[in-house]
Amino acid sequence: MTGPTARGLAHEGIAAGRERGRSDPARTRLAQALVERGLITPSELDWALSTQVRTGSRIGTILVSAGLVRRIDVYRTLADIWQHPFVDVTTSSLDGVDYSGLDPHRLAEEGWLPIGPPDGDGTSLVATAEEPTAARRRAIEIALGSPVRLAVTTDWDILHGLRRAFRVQVAEEAANGLWQRDPDHSAKVVLVRSQVVFAVSTLALMATLTVAWPRAVGVVVSAAVGIGYLISVGFKFAVCMRGAARTSDVPITAADLAVGDEAHLPYYSVLVPVYREAGVVADLIANLGALDYPADKLEILLLLEESDDETRRAAMAADCPQTITFVTVPPGGPQTKPKACNVGLFFARGEFLVIYDAEDRPDPDQLKKAVIAFRRAEQAGDRSLVCVQAALNYWNAGENALTRLFTLEYSFWFDYMLPGLEALRLPIPLGGTSNHFRTAQLRQLGGWDPYNVTEDADLGIRAAALGMTVGVIDSTTYEEANRAYGNWIRQRSRWIKGYLQTTLVHLRHPRKLVAEVGWRQGAAFGLLVGGTPLSFLFAPPLYALFVASLVIPTQQIEHLFPSWVLYVGTINLVLGNSLMVYVAMLGAFKRERYRLVMVALANPLYWMLHSIAAYKALWQLVFRPHYWEKTTHGLSTSSAAHHGSGSTP
């Protein structure tokens, strides 16, 4: 999705307006008018003015986001002050308006929208959420190429009108934008022609060799698997140890956060794709309400599927604050989370943007930490940082064996693996939520691939391929660990299928990949994203070999394998499993979840579940490559009050 940055009318538009709130005489008149009309009390005005000194936001925005006055009342009052009519865009038909040639991103950024066709003398009716000055009128007329009549409306109405006006374009862009612009990076096609040829040739060759020299093929394959497994495990262990060293740095402290001036905080968009989440949507609204970020600089887009009436009803019943906007995801194309996110990206107005899942409980200061991380990178001259990833962990870790093991896995992955990858400047497969982006750069990247079921991991690798970097921040989002085994298998099979998709996408042109990212990063990508599903697929045969070595006499096994192959394979299995158990132990420590340390010993059983999920993923990759296995949330029976970093199972 290639949206232009603010330009043209931007000096009159939303962004500029936010910066000038303090000295705008219209805003001062607005404050007085709202009091005179009895819409706010003088004490509420005093509070808003003191907030304005701190945040630099507009007085109307502050009052609306605090829920003290209705948005429509603010803009009706402004319309009176500006001596222009007020128009309700939601009831305007928009029929007959020619939107071709208009850029919706620019319209959203600048806050105007044509809402009626040219009348008899060729004048178009245009709604604006900014002051209809003469300069603004001229600029709009230049953009439309015709004279205009301006009417005032709310910024919410502008977004609502844009969604209606560009519905088809939004749906097509969200579903197929990446595919149309850059098919090589889209997972719409699972295997390209060269990959099909390679796969068929390899299988045929292997079959022929197996028939001719079965024992030799067995030796070579088992040796290759063993070596690959050991390299993969060794790589992960080394990265984790590097990550463990990095955790002693505290890059953003509470003092850093306290120093920051809220007036300089940027506008931030929060995207929350929800589908069949009626049970948790009320919690979600409460959790997002706990974010420590000026409400008047926050835009929360709740992305609802058009068919999901149940969640929409639950969200409407939850008494959402004014900062939350419902965005309906138009049908068409794959019904996946990344497609919903692309729709959100289309309308997002924040300089930065973050994704949260419905059940997420982010640390309240997470957005501020992300801003500091981005600003520091800018100050260091690093404009390549496109995303920072917060750690994910679980608030219901102690619920059952599965949640304990899941928590161990997340702890090692987000607390050690990702910081280690960042420290070594290796590509980072993003986690599903809590990834904070620069919105403009995310649009340059093309947004998410709606055909990839781990669109987040794919985006991290695509960023690396395009020379952008991903960092991590020392902040945590707590999620609900999957407590049901079937639900877990479904979720994990989707993740593994996504890793397989990502591997196939980025290995379409291996030489190009290496040329773009270098050998080191290419190998890391292969080991991490490609190696992970493969190790789960190969684990059952290795376990079977181990069990066979226990019960079958050596002489009989030697008919199939020389004893040295068995010996090396056993060492590989023991060493690899032991090291991964050890890093899982490591994961429990940082979170001070000491009781989980010994639980790590059960990890081999947990990996068998991964293997089941991996085979399911492989089957789905062949027969249902774009099917999104929905994870059910809200199954936990743990008390929500016990969540947080201090929860020790």
Add this chain to the structure above:
Amino acid sequence: MTAAESAATGMPLAASDRDGPHRPRQQPSVIAWTAVTSTLVGLMMLLDPVSRHSPTTGETPLWAMHPRLGPVLTALVWGVGGARLVAVATRLNVPRALTTSAVLVALIATVRLTGESPVAATVPLASGACLLGWRFAVRQETRDGFTGGLLLATAVAATPLLWPLALTIPAGLGLYVRTTSTKPAHGRAVVAVLTYPTVVLLTSWAYLQWRFNTTVPWHRLMP
């Protein structure tokens, strides 16, 4: 970024700003140190070869893999350990020449006393494990705990004589943590992390011996 700029932009100073100008500190080269210790160990082997079946070593995992792993491990461990020690000493303003001399003298003395057996490698391994285990238990340095556990396991792999050390260090630190920490299971977790590699090493080795050789590594030490 200056303090004034920081105040103007509202963004905190970067860590590097607070710390002042970056002064690169000369780090001793691990590669150079390992080269020196390898040369030294090799020369001593050449000039004064002793039986590789030292009565103190027994049939250890390291010996079984290759008889020459002992000298290699010795050179490697002393090289890496020496470089680290000199780095720490330099930060504490101890003259580099003094630390370097002390490490080399200690190496020569240890190799002379133990011959080419892997026991020569266990002195820095055991010392490192003690130090890192302490930092792990007392100062919550997670990585040190894991490195310490791995060092202990390597030391036990070199010589089963260090079994008592591999048991007493974690047990002592675990007891200490149990009395000082308010977190449940903290002491037990410390013991688990420090002993896990050793336990895995010995059980795996026992299994491999039983499965492929029908002996266990410590049979010579058993009554």
